[in-house]
Every structure is written in C-alpha cells, then in structure tokens.
Amino acid sequence: MATVHMIAGLFFFTLAFIATSFGKPAADRDDESYDVDHSGQLWQTRARRAHAQSRTVPTDQERTPDYWTNMARASIDEALRLQTLNTNVAKNVVLFLGDGMGVSTVTTARILKGQKAGNPGEETVLAMDSLPYTAMSKTYNIDAQVPDSAGTATAFLCGVKAEAGVIGVDGRTRYGNCSSSKGHEAESIIVHAERAGKSTGIVTTARVTHATPAAAYAHSAARGWEADSDLTAEARENNCTDIAYQLVEEAPDIEVILGGGSRMFKPRSWADPETGGSGDRNDGVDLVQRWQDRKTGRSRYVWNGTDFRDVDPESTDYLLGLFERSHMKYTADRTDDPAEEPTIADMTRKAIEILRKNDNGFFLLVEGGRIDHGHHASKAVKALEDTVAFDDAVQVAKDMLDTSDSLVVVTADHSHTLTFAGYPDRGHPIFGQNVYTSSTPDNTWDELPYTTLLYGNGPGYALVETTNGNDTQVTRQNITDVDTADKEYEQQSAAPLRSETHGGEDVIIMADGPMAHLFHGVQEQHYIAHVMMYAACLGEYTEHCDKPIGTPKPVGDAGPAARGSYYTVALTTVLSGLLMMAATRL
Ligand SMILES: [Zn+2]
Numbered sequence: 001m002a003t004v005h006m007i008a009g010l011f012f013f014t015l016a017f018i019a020t021s022f023g024k025p026a027a028d029r030d031d032e033s034y035d036v037d038h039s040g041q042l043w044q045t046r047a048r049r050a051h052a053q054s055r056t057v058p059t060d061q062e063r064t065p066d067y068w069t070n071m072a073r074a075s076i077d078e079a080l081r082l083q084t085l086n087t088n089v090a091k092n093v094v095l096f097l098g099d100g101m102g103v104s105t106v107t108t109a110r111i112l113k114g115q116k117a118g119n120p121g122e123e124t125v126l127a128m129d130s131l132p133y134t135a136m137s138k139t140y141n142i143d144a145q146v147p148d149s150a151g152t153a154t155a156f157l158c159g160v161k162a163e164a165g166v167i168g169v170d171g172r173t174r175y176g177n178c179s180s181s182k183g184h185e186a187e188s189i190i191v192h193a194e195r196a197g198k199s200t201g202i203v204t205t206a207r208v209t210h211a212t213p214a215a216a217y218a219h220s221a222a223r224g225w226e227a228d229s230d231l232t233a234e235a236r237e238n239n240c241t242d243i244a245y246q247l248v249e250e251a252p253d254i255e256v257i258l259g260g261g262s263r264m265f266k267p268r269s270w271a272d273p274e275t276g277g278s279g280d281r282n283d284g285v286d287l288v289q290r291w292q293d294r295k296t297g298r299s300r301y302v303w304n305g306t307d308f309r310d311v312d313p314e315s316t317d318y319l320l321g322l323f324e325r326s327h328m329k330y331t332a333d334r335t336d337d338p339a340e341e342p343t344i345a346d347m348t349r350k351a352i353e354i355l356r357k358n359d360n361g362f363f364l365l366v367e368g369g370r371i372d373h374g375h376h377a378s379k380a381v382k383a384l385e386d387t388v389a390f391d392d393a394v395q396v397a398k399d400m401l402d403t404s405d406s407l408v409v410v411t412a413d414h415s416h417t418l419t420f421a422g423y424p425d426r427g428h429p430i431f432g433q434n435v436y437t438s439s440t441p442d443n444t445w446d447e448l449p450y451t452t453l454l455y456g457n458g459p460g461y462a463l464v465e466t467t468n469g470n471d472t473q474v475t476r477q478n479i480t481d482v483d484t485a486d487k488e489y490e491q492q493s494a495a496p497l498r499s500e501t502h503g504g505e506d507v508i509i510m511a512d513g514p515m516a517h518l519f520h521g522v523q524e525q526h527y528i529a530h531v532m533m534y535a536a537c538l539g540e541y542t543e544h545c546d547k548p549i550g551t552p553k554p555v556g557d558a559g560p561a562a563r564g565s566y567y568t569v570a571l572t573t574v575l576s577g578l579l580m581m582a583a584t585r586l
Pocket of ligand 1: 100149372373376502
C-alpha cells in the first residue's frame with residue numbers, strides 16, 4: 001500500500017510540476033525565427049522550430065528522461081488499480097454527449113483549454129480525459145455511412161440503430177413516414193429510469209426539441225417535426241404529434257429540462273420577452289403553460305439567467321428552463337451580462353442538485369449541442385470554445401458525484417471533417433497559421449500559409465482569381481493578414497458546401513463509475529444505451545441486481561486485489577520468461 005501511495009504522490013507532484021513550469025505563455029516566442037532560411041524538408045523545418053522555441057518549450061523537465069519514466073510509472077500504477085473492477089450498481093447515470101465532438105475536436109479543444117490557461121496546451125488533461133475506461137463507437141445509421149444526430153441519438157439512448165433522421169423509433173420506421181413509425185417506437189433509458197422510480201433530466205445548449213434530446217423522450221419519423229407547424233399532411237392524417245407536444249403531453253415525467261427552443265412550445269401570438277419573436281405553434285397551445293398547470297407545487301419555469309440562478313434546488317422538484325427561442329448562444333458569443341443565460345456547467349450543476357434528492361438515483365443527459373453547429377459553420381473557434389465549456393460541465397459532474405455509485409459516460413454522436421495538421425510547433429496557437437515565407441516555402445505548392453485547423457468541406461472554401469497582364473490565376477485566399485483566431489473566421493476547406501458535413505469515422509466513449517469497464521474495444525453505438533441500463537439495472541437488465549451485491553464497495557483504494565495484481569504480473573513475467581527459454585532450446 002505504501003508503494004501505491006508513494007507512486008500516486010509522485011504522480012501528483014509531477015502534475016503540479018508540469019502546471020508550474022508551463023507558466024510562460026507560448027506567445028512570447030520570437031516570430032523572427034520563422035524566417036530562417038531552409039529548404040522545405042520536414043526535418044529541417046523541425047530543427048528550425050526547435051531553435052525558435054527553445055526558451056519556452058520543451059521545458060527542462062520534458063528533456064529529462066526521468067520525467068517521462070515517472071509519469072509512465074504513475075500511469076501503470078493507475079492501470080493496475082483499475083484491475084479492481086467497480087461492479088457496483090449505478091444508482092446515478094450521467095451521459096455527456098458532445099454533438100459532433102470527433103477525436104480531432106477533443107484533441108484541439110484540449111490544447112485550447114491549456115492555452116487559455118497560458119500553457120503550451122498539448123499536455124493538458126481534460127476532465128473527460130481523466131475518465132479511465134474508453135471504447136470506440138461505430139456511428140453509422142442503418143441507411144447512412146455518415147450518420148446524422150437523430151439516428152445516432154436513437155442508438156445511444158434507446159439501444160437500437162435506425163435510419164438517419166428518425167427519433168426514438170426502430171429500423172422499421174422510414175424517415176419522414178409517420179404511418180411506418182406506428183408500433184415501432186423504441187423506449188429510451190429515460191423511460192426505463194422513470195419506470196424504476198429514478199428522477200431524470202435533460203440539459204442541452206441546443207433546442208430541447210432538437211435531435212439528441214428528442215430521442216430521450218419522443219418518437220418521430222422525422223427529427224424536423226419539432227412544432228405542430230412542422231408536421232406534414234401525412235403526419236397529421238396519421239395522428240403523429242410534434243416533438244414539443246410529446247415532451248409536455250406524452251413523455252415520461254422528466255424532472256429537469258434545460259436548454260433552448262421556446263418557440264416550439266409557444267403559439268404564433270406569443271412575443272418572446274427577450275427578442276420579441278413569435279412562437280411556432282399553429283394550434284394556439286401554450287405548452288409552457290400546460291407544463292406549469294400539470295406540475296402543481298414545487299415546479300418552476302425560467303427563461304433567463306437571473307431567474308435560473310434564483311432557483312433553489314431544495315425547494316424545486318421540477319424545473320423547465322427555455323433560455324432562447326431557438327438554440328442557446330455559442331460560448332464564444334456570450335457576454336458578461338449578469339442576466340445572461342446559464343452556461344452548460346451551471347445547468348449541469350443545478351440539474352444534479354435537483355435530481356440527487358431522489359434516493360432511487362437519477363439519469364441525466366447533458367448535450368453540448370452547439371459544438372456541431374460551430375463545425376457546420378466552419379467556425380472552429382465557436383466549436384472548440386463550446387467543447388471547452390462542455391468539458392467544464394464534465395468537471396462539475398466529476399466533482400459532485402462519487403464513482404462508487406455514479407456512472408459518468410462522455411461520448412459523441414458523430415464526428416466532423418475537422419483536420420488538425422501541418423507541422424506546427426509545440427505550443428503553437430491552436431487557431432494559428434502554419435506560416436512560411438517565400439524564402440522558406442516548405443511543402444505548400446502555392447507558398448501560402450494555411451491554418452492548423454482545416455475542414456474537408458464547408459463554407460470556408462476560398463479561392464481568389466488574380467490577373468497579371470493576360471495571365472489569370474486561381475489561388476487559395478492569402479490569409480497572412482487575416483485574424484484566423486477570430487470567432488467568425490471560417491477555416492478553409494477542399495470542397496465548397498454551404499454547411500460543412502458530419503464525419504463518418506468512429507468516435508470515442510470515455511467512462512468512469514460502476515461497470516464503466518464494459519466500455520472496451522470497438523463497439524456499435526447502440527451498445528452505450530445497453531451498458532448504461534445494465535449498470536443501473538434498468539429495462540431488461542435486472543440480472544446485475546438479482547445477484548447479492550451487499551453494500552457498495554468503496555472505490556479508489558487499490559486494496560489487496562491490486563497488490564494481488566502485482567504478484568500476478570510478476571508471476572506471469574517469470575512464467576513467460578521460462579517458456580521463452582524453453583522455446584529457444586527446442
Ligand atoms: Zn450536425
């Protein structure tokens with residue numbers, strides 16, 4: 001045990017050391033050094049950069065082999081500790097869903113978070129990075145190689161893959177066809193959690209009727225049927241109802257609903273107190289009023305930050321907050337106005353404070369819904385600032401919950417076409433440019449700079465025509481004098497599209513808490529719903545709770561089992577050594 005604590009201590013000491021030694025901002029670098037003349041060969045540009053940044057990074061510690069060895073030893077110790085599996089029942093489950101948060105988004109948001117703190121960035125550990133169990137998630141829809149957010153949400157919330165664009169219905173439903181959805185509804189983990197006596201909540205920065213949250217409570221052949229005015233004639237004929245209506249009138253009794261999208265709940269005659277805009281409902285129904293009428297007693301509706309902060313979780317059992325007519329603001333567009341809408345971290349905190357009063361536990365879905373929108377607009381600043389804010393919300397949950405009884409899962413529904421490339425220096429500003437002067441052309445054909453972050457397709461496709469005498473040339477836009485760190489800057493792309501598209505590669509699942517170790521390997525996306533339900537003994541998964549499990553084990557102390565694992569490792573090493581010796585003699 002002493003060894004465990006000593007190594008753990010060394011690990012934290014090392015972390016503290018990293019934190020203090022990275023105090024100097026990388027921006028202090030001497031930019032003149034970029035002009036040193038070299039050919040375009042990679043090894044030479046790397047040598048040039050090493051010279052350019054020798055005063056900041058790498059640090060002296062990073063040049064010391066012991067620094068890396070000690071870090072690795074601490075990581076091995078942590079991995080050994082994780083051999084003691086947490087097989088407790090998950091009383092609480094929180095699913096964090098970064099919409100469009102592909103792996104390149106996670107990596108670059110990590111660097112951004114570090115650089116915002118004045119560090120080089122690459123060495124930063126996100127709150128989500130610290131979740132010890134990971135798996136890859138295959139995100140395709142049954143009819144789409146590259147998926148959308150509705151079919152994927154149906155997978156990770158309801159446990160079945162479906163067509164692109166459908167909400168909470170199985171693969172027998174055809175997109176946009178109401179009659180084909182009848183009898184093919186898929187129940188989400190929220191339904192099962194409510195049935196088991198748990199409280200449930202939804203937090204999103206998008207409209208609460210948008211694809212991801214909708215799949216938690218609604219059944220719809222089309223994600224776009226958010227208000228009754230969106231329904232097609234076929235949908236109305238076959239008695240399909242809109243998603244906002246379902247949330248108030250047909251869905252389970254969800255305790256906390258926080259996000260945007262008030263116009264889906266309000267009649268045409270309504271005037272938004274914030275913007276003066278109208279509602280989207282043709283049926284004249286005020287669904288917010290209906291929600292309030294249904295929830296007698298300890299319920300509250302809020303639409304601004306001041307009222308939200310005023311909500312006392314102890315005396316509130318039901319909370320509906322709709323902070324915008326449509327989606328909530330991008331983090332990058334927020335102001336310091338004290339009446340501003342809450343952050344995703346604020347909403348997560350309030351939701352947990354309300355939900356955790358239930359002795360049976362809770363399920364909470366937290367969606368960083370606008371990461372996706374920032375990417376679609378090819379505005380990497382907006383996408384990544386929202387990812388950092390999303391990670392702050394993960395930190396809130398980590399701080400408030402105990403891994404002995406709470407399963408925390410972080411994942412994405414799909415990726416985007418964001419690439420993170422070039423050969424930028426360590427600590428290079430993440431929104432910066434790979435700059436080469438004409439004397440150092442490096443390996444760009446057109447001798448023009450390019451940003452480290454680029455999109456495969458999207459609105460940032462920027463070609464310019466230049467005429468020199470009779471000679472007309474089409475080149476990429478020269479961004480030398482463009483502020484590529486501006487929140488409105490659109491990173492360049494290869495194919496011109498009004499809206500950048502999703503990416504089809506696998507996304508990561510990160511988890512901690514009871515049964516988090518079931519997240520391993522490469523899995524189909526619907527597996528996520530099943531593991532969460534298994535861990536919490538929901539739906540068909542009661543076997544985990546049928547076993548006598550006794551009182552929940554405390555988690556976090558290596559204990560005798562971890563010591564046992566040292567002996568196992570030693571024994572395995574000796575045995576393989578003997579086997580190898582035997583094999584060589586044969
Ligand atoms: Zn999208």
